[in-house]
Amino acid sequence: MPRQDPKVRGKNFKEVALGYTDEMAVREANRCIQCPKRACVEGCPVYIDIPAFILAIREGNIEEAVTILKSKNALPGICGRVCPQETQCEIVCSLAKKGAPIAIGRLERYVADWELKHGSNPGSSSSLLPSSGKRVAVIGSGPAGLTCAADLAKLGHEVTIFEALHVAGGVLTYGIPEFRLPKNIVQNEVDYVKSLGVEIRLDSVIGKLATVDELLEGGYDAVFLGTGAGLPMFLGILGENLNGIYSANEFLTRVNLMKAYLFPEYDTPIKVGRRVAVIGGGNVAMDAARCALRLGAEEVYIVYRRSRIEMPARREEVENAEEEGIIFKLLTNPKQFIGNDQGWVTAMECYEMELGEPDASGRRRPIIKPGSEFIIGVDVVVVALGTTPNPLVPSTTKGLEIAKAGTVVADEETGKTTKDRVWAGGDVVTGAATVISAMGAGKRAAASIDAFLRS
Amino acid sequence: MYKILANEPLVPNIHLIKIEAPAIARKALPGQFAVVRVDEFGERIPLTLADWDGEEGTITVLIMQVGTSTQKLAALNAGDHILNLAGPLGLPSHLDKFGTVVCAGGCYGVGAILPVARALKGLGNKVICIIEARIKNLLYWQEKLQQVSDELIVTTGDGSSGYKGWAYDPLKEMLEKGGKIDRVFAHGCTFMMMLTSEATKPFGVKTLVALNSIMVDGTGMCGCCRVSVGGKTKFTCVDGPEFDGHEVDWELLAARRTIYLEEEIRSLTHWECQRWYKPIVKVVEV
Ligand SMILES: Cc1cc2nc3c(=O)[nH]c(=O)nc-3n(C[C@H](O)[C@H](O)[C@H](O)COP(=O)(O)OP(=O)(O)OC[C@H]3O[C@@H](n4cnc5c(N)ncnc54)[C@H](O)[C@@H]3O)c2cc1C
Ligand SMILES: Cc1cc2nc3c(=O)[nH]c(=O)nc-3n(C[C@H](O)[C@H](O)[C@H](O)COP(=O)(O)OP(=O)(O)OC[C@H]3O[C@@H](n4cnc5c(N)ncnc54)[C@H](O)[C@@H]3O)c2cc1C
Ligand code: SF4
Numbered sequence: 001m002p003r004q005d006p007k008v009r010g011k012n013f014k015e016v017a018l019g020y021t022d023e024m025a026v027r028e029a030n031r032c033i034q035c036p037k038r039a040c041v042e043g044c045p046v047y048i049d050i051p052a053f054i055l056a057i058r059e060g061n062i063e064e065a066v067t068i069l070k071s072k073n074a075l076p077g078i079c080g081r082v083c084p085q086e087t088q089c090e091i092v093c094s095l096a097k098k099g100a101p102i103a104i105g106r107l108e109r110y111v112a113d114w115e116l117k118h119g120s121n122p123g124s125s126s127s128l129l130p131s132s133g134k135r136v137a138v139i140g141s142g143p144a145g146l147t148c149a150a151d152l153a154k155l156g157h158e159v160t161i162f163e164a165l166h167v168a169g170g171v172l173t174y175g176i177p178e179f180r181l182p183k184n185i186v187q188n189e190v191d192y193v194k195s196l197g198v199e200i201r202l203d204s205v206i207g208k209l210a211t212v213d214e215l216l217e218g219g220y221d222a223v224f225l226g227t228g229a230g231l232p233m234f235l236g237i238l239g240e241n242l243n244g245i246y247s248a249n250e251f252l253t254r255v256n257l258m259k260a261y262l263f264p265e266y267d268t269p270i271k272v273g274r275r276v277a278v279i280g281g282g283n284v285a286m287d288a289a290r291c292a293l294r295l296g297a298e299e300v301y302i303v304y305r306r307s308r309i310e311m312p313a314r315r316e317e318v319e320n321a322e323e324e325g326i327i328f329k330l331l332t333n334p335k336q337f338i339g340n341d342q343g344w345v346t347a348m349e350c351y352e353m354e355l356g357e358p359d360a361s362g363r364r365r366p367i368i369k370p371g372s373e374f375i376i377g378v379d380v381v382v383v384a385l386g387t388t389p390n391p392l393v394p395s396t397t398k399g400l401e402i403a404k405a406g407t408v409v410a411d412e413e414t415g416k417t418t419k420d421r422v423w424a425g426g427d428v429v430t431g432a433a434t435v436i437s438a439m440g441a442g443k444r445a446a447a448s449i450d451a452f453l454r455s
Numbered sequence: 456m457y458k459i460l461a462n463e464p465l466v467p468n469i470h471l472i473k474i475e476a477p478a479i480a481r482k483a484l485p486g487q488f489a490v491v492r493v494d495e496f497g498e499r500i501p502l503t504l505a506d507w508d509g510e511e512g513t514i515t516v517l518i519m520q521v522g523t524s525t526q527k528l529a530a531l532n533a534g535d536h537i538l539n540l541a542g543p544l545g546l547p548s549h550l551d552k553f554g555t556v557v558c559a560g561g562c563y564g565v566g567a568i569l570p571v572a573r574a575l576k577g578l579g580n581k582v583i584c585i586i587e588a589r590i591k592n593l594l595y596w597q598e599k600l601q602q603v604s605d606e607l608i609v610t611t612g613d614g615s616s617g618y619k620g621w622a623y624d625p626l627k628e629m630l631e632k633g634g635k636i637d638r639v640f641a642h643g644c645t646f647m648m649m650l651t652s653e654a655t656k657p658f659g660v661k662t663l664v665a666l667n668s669i670m671v672d673g674t675g676m677c678g679c680c681r682v683s684v685g686g687k688t689k690f691t692c693v694d695g696p697e698f699d700g701h702e703v704d705w706e707l708l709a710a711r712r713t714i715y716l717e718e719e720i721r722s723l724t725h726w727e728c729q730r731w732y733k734p735i736v737k738v739v740e741v
């Protein structure tokens with residue numbers, strides 16, 4: 001797939017991957033052998049009929065491809081861009097054994113972009129079922145909340161989404177940067193959900209403005225919690241509160257949600273510094289590092305305690321980051337941060353690590369090499385270690401069972417929680433996961449909520 | 456969009472702004488704040504709820520003009536709208552019947568302390584309010600505070616009205632004379648809250664301060680507002696803003712509040728140029 005030149009894209013926030021041309025899409029679609037086993041479908045968490053939509057592309061019937069995709073996935077333009085295809089649909093593609101699986105995600109994106117350009121209107125109210133007279137409150141407007149709300153609205157229920165921030169979209173809006181997922185695509189999906197009759201109330205922090213119990217008493221028949229896993233984790237080591245040390249959430253929120261890359265046109269500032277160290281090896285770390293580069297940092301390091309193959313980030317993004325000149329300091333873990341007398345971070349003392357036996361996650365456990373301490377000079381540090389669910393809703397909702405990790409306990413198939421009339425899904429249940437798994441959970445919960453409302 | 460119902464300058468650099476916000480007004484409790492984003496370009500800034508009226512559906516904030524966002528807010532008129540307003544945020548003040556309570560306020564904190572004092576009075580405490588200002592002209596809301604306290608002590612840095620000194624001076628004097636004070640609440644600038652805490656520490660009087668760290672979301676999502684209290688990292692927006700002043704790492708808070716000094720000056724200059732020069736340029740073009 002064509003991409004912006006690394007030297008050019010390292011200085012702008014425009015989308016890196018440019019998408020297939022019509023010819024490229026057809027050529028890729030032609031490679032698909034339409035295997036009867038349909039292994040690829042099993043790899044997709046929402047069971048998209050992959051061979052069928054690829055066949056439609058091959059036959060030049062893109063509108064049909066749109067319909068096939070949208071019947072299972074309300075947000076194909078997003079999933080095609082951000083799904084970890086190499087561990088989901090593409091890894092099980094029959095052609096993967098020969099090392100060249102069909103680029104399913106890229107084809108999905110191609111179809112979604114075609115639709116955006118040719119403007120079909122799937123939100124026309126003719127596809128909605130007649131009103132059921134039931135009301136559902138959806139908390140959070142990330143992929144879980146948006147999907148759940150869309151499905152419930154199509155089934156004829158009156159849905160209100162309550163979102164804490166001033167823009168809808170969850171991580172898609174505040175976390176994943178413009179150059180990987182353009183915000184007009186997210187906005188387009190949000191507009192689609194609104195076109196189904198869903199009301200989105202921004203600036204509404206549930207647990208504060210109203211509790212879940214108040215919503216249930218105040219006229220909502222059911223509540224879906226799609227509040228994500230937004231609470232940042234820190235390392236808990238010396239010097240972590242020094243000026244210049246950000247959580248990835250803060251760094252990315254300033255850049256994406258508050259548009260600090262357009263400062264002073266936009267009022268929210270950000271510190272970039274000359275040398276930036278990003279700690280972590282996931283998508284979040286790659287995004288933060290690549291943002292820092294685009295904001296003008298001269299040297300950007302990814303500091304990760306395991307080796308390259310254990311990195312949980314999408315492979316494509318690791319390659320993109322490397323191409324853009326991000327420096328990988330692998331098998332490295334910070335011991336402490338060192339600051340100057342004005343309270344600014346100036347350096348980071350690190351350990352060298354080596355890999356031991358596999359741990360519970362199946363990855364080899366990193367172990368400190370004794371006496372291996374060394375210093376890296378830095379001006380800004382971004383901690384991208386992961387996140388846990390925000391306790392605002394759990395701590396104010398009676399009768400909701402919470403697991404040790406702070407996640408809400410919910411049935412995997414239905415999303416039902418231990419509290420009557422309350423469902424949950426997405427990162428708030430699983431801990432930080434993926435866009436497509438959050439959507440799958442939103443979908444399953446919508447079906448279960450619908451069944452309950454009709455019983 | 457949230458409608459501004461009134462914008463009154465109280466003293467030269469502090470404005471009272473009343474905003475239509477029925478849902479927040481219904482739920483607000485003393486010590487809580489709201490996050491405001493004035494316009495499309497705006498930063499998210501926290502402002503303490505200085506008053507509210509659940510029936511009328513309004514909230515009141517006092518803003519001290521220090522930079523771009525507060526200048527933008529002060530420049531709005533009744534009838535204008537602000538783009539975003541989220542609240543009520545933070546934990547409410549920990550109020551109870553303590554006995555004798557001192558409520559100290561400085562800067563915008565003179566207003567922010569009002570709901571705290573009023574609630575404490577309602578709970579049957581003897582409430583002593585102490586407010587401070589650099590000079591007489593910067594004092595405001597004395598009558599309002601008088602109504603909710605048993606005693607109001609006014610201090611000015613230059614002695615132009617009331618006691619010459621700062622809020623912690625009469626407080627220290629009371630404690631040194633052996634006066635029995637069961638609890639102190641302080642709202643104001645970082646320095647004022649630190650000095651108040653230092654004044655009460657030797658006497659072991661529990662002192663609660665409303666910290667003013669820099670925030671982004673105000674919902675616990677970014678960690679920008681982290682402070683150290685009793686050696687533990689806390690998020691001001693969800694664990695506070697009220698903390699035990701004797702446990703706060705003041706040096707860290709003061710340092711973290713200066714992170715963006717350069718950018719704040721640039722931002723203000725940019726906005727002032729936009730605001731004052733652009734219209735003139737346009738007129739010339741026509
Ligand atoms: C930087 C970054 C990059 C990522 N990259 C990828 C990727 O490439 N591929 C991939 O598949 N996944 C990626 N992920 C993970 C993916 O984004 C998440 O798994 C997914 O967004 C979870 O969806 P969700 O709907 O459960 O929650 P979220 O997207 O987190 O949305 C939750 C929403 O709820 C709101 N909310 C929270 N509490 C309240 C409350 N009390 N009241 C009202 N609203 C509330 C939040 O403001 C938020 O908008 C990435 C994550 C991050 C942070
Ligand atoms: C819980 C809480 C309650 C507050 N209540 C009030 C109030 O009732 N009235 C009032 O006038 N002020 C209040 N403040 C302080 C107010 O938020 C800042 O003065 C305001 O954000 C400054 O923005 P600015 O753009 O005008 O100034 P800037 O030029 O951006 O900054 C001036 C100073 O304000 C602080 N500041 C900057 N940005 C932020 C931010 N996003 N969040 C917090 N502080 C920041 C910095 O220390 C900075 O040095 C409160 C702060 C907190 C944390
Ligand atoms: S939604 Fe994701 S996993 Fe499913 S087919 Fe599309 S890219 Fe693959």
Ligand code: SF4
Nearest residue numbers: 032033035040093094
């Ligand atoms: S497994 Fe691969 S080749 Fe087979 S149908 Fe699916 S995409 Fe096509």
Ligand code: FES
Nearest residue numbers: 673675677678692
């Ligand atoms: S302001 Fe973001 S966590 Fe407190």
